[in-house]
Amino acid sequence: LAKTTQPISMDSYEGQEVNITCSHNNIATNDYITWYQQFPSQGPRFIIQGYKTKVTNEVASLFIPADRKSSTLSLPRVSLSDTAVYYCLVAPTYSGAGSYQLTFGKGTKLSVIP
Amino acid sequence: DTGVSQNPRHKITKRGQNVTFRCDPISEHNRLYWYRQTLGQGPEFLTYFQNEAQLEKSRLLSDRFSAERPKGSFSTLEIQRTEQGDSAMYLCASSLVNREETQYFGPGTRLLVL
Secondary structure, three states: OOOOEOOOEEEEEOOOOEEEEEEOOOOOOOEEEEEEEEOOOOOOEEEEEEOOEEEEOOOOEEEEOOOOOEEEEEEOOOOHHHOEEEEEEEEEOOOOOOOOOOOOOOOEEEEEEO | OOOOEEEOOEEEEOOOOOEEEEEEOOOOOOEEEEEEEOOOOOOEEEEEEEOOEEEEEOOOOOOOEEEEOOOOOOEEEEEOOOOHHHOEEEEEEEEOOOOOOOOEEOOOEEEEEO
16 A cells, blocks of 8 residues: 655644645555545544545545645635544555455644634 | 444443444445554554455454454444553444445544553
8 A cells, every 4th residue: 555644733723725735655556545534532534535636525625736646635714623633545446356444644633723 | 313323432441351342334335344543543444344244354453352243234343351452442434335445434432441
């Protein structure tokens, strides 16, 4: 599995746009990039996934450059409730060949300040 | 609410006691996963089921740990002769076959071994 590197922590004021970048230099051709969000005392929650270029949903945007060696999760106009740990994961979509497990790093702890 | 549920949410036990946790996945999901998360770390894979079959176990799953999913619906995770090092959040997740990269997590069971 490709290793990911992301900042340990970030601070942001309410209302600002937050961009969290994840490096994955060894990403494979069939790997997708997935981001999970985890609030304190809760399980992780899937927020967005992409393969290349840009993906946007109601929660966030994901920007992936052409070389796919990094990705940036963008959270527009954060609020206090966006304070959480954000995990970047790189893994292939399921191939049907056996088990599938998510491999989490330590994530980025985002603190939103009033 | 049709999400993944886990019970109990919290468990305090004395070293050497046995504990059992339950996970009820999303009803149409036939894949079920157990993860363990310690403070400041991301979740770590323990084991997974497809329907009632346990198809993979991590090296983290010592002989004191056993998991079952007898009817392919809910699952239980039992820890025998608990040790202080077992203190952690135990997370359950479920997914559809062929959508394993998108796992839905429960709120977790926080275990404290005194």
